Amino acid sequence: MPCTSTRSVPSPRPRAVAAGVDVIVAQGCEAGGHVRGEVTTMALVPAVVDAVHPVPVIAAGGIADGRGLAAALTLGAQAGWLGTRFLTASEAATHEVYRQAVIQAAPQDAVHTRCFDGGWPNAPHRALRNSTLRAWEAADRPAAPNRPGEGAVVARSADGRSWSRYDDMVPVPGMSGDxxxxxxxxxxxxxxxxxxxxAGRIVTDIAADAAALMRRTRTP
Structure with missing residues (x-):
């Protein structure tokens, strides 16, 4: 099923809709990973819903519980797309260090940056502030190849592959090093x-909480 992701407020006649996609993903700038847009989910989703109607919209960015899903549905989306919440799903291929970093993070720890661009040159993204990001910020955010520790191997995969600082790679089980x-x-x-x-419990709890909230708001 073809779909597309919208990271900024769409034009009056979106090309994706004209191309015949089945669904549009509206990703707000709160989202993790690669993020190009500058509009928040709260403002973006209703604008996209209005622009692409009657094509269904999936809201992404900043949603991690039933409250966020209920809000997205209230804004006109037909579903929510959650990524960060599932980083700590027991089935996720997430290194324990990564899991704990997510669990301990505050919202402001997820920084919009261009720091980790190995493989994605100059691509903006959102990641948790860690030792690499702090050192880069302290050095006044120099461009490659002049960043602190540029090219240094910081971790190795279970198969022996090496990963350098600033690479576009997340910690996965079996990795060793920093x-x-x-x-x-x-x-x-x-x-x-x-x-x-x-993951199944996460989905069940979020869906149940969202449904309960929406029933409550519709009660006279």
Whole structure:
């Protein structure tokens, strides 16, 4: 099923809709990973819904619980797209160091930056502030190849592959070394993630909470 992701307020006649996509993903700038847009989910989703109607819209960015999903549905989206919340799902291929960084993070720890651009030159993204990001910021954010520790190997995969500082790679199980120094992609919703749980339970709880909230708001 073809779909597309919208990271800024769309034009009056979106090309994706004209091309016949089945669904549009509206990603606000709160999201983790690669983020190009500058508009928040709260402002972006209704604008996209209005622009692409009747094509369904999936809201992404800043959603981690039933409250966020209910808000997205109220804004006109048909579904929510959650990434950061599932970094701590027990089935996720997430290194324990990465999991704990997400659990301990506050919303402001998820920084919009261009620091981890190995493989994605100059691509903006959102990641948790870690030792690499702090050192780069302290050096006044120099461009490659003049960043602190440029090219230094900081971690190795279980298969022996080496990963350097500033690479576009997250910590996964089996890695060794200074894995905390790798890219810890996460959205601002990390501040709402407090535990490790099975993915099925996460989905069930979020859906139930959202449904209960929406029933409550519709009660006279």
């Amino acid at each position: 894995v905390e120094a790798l890219a810890l992609y996460a959205g601002q919703s990390a501040g709402l993630v407090h535990d490790v749980a099975p």
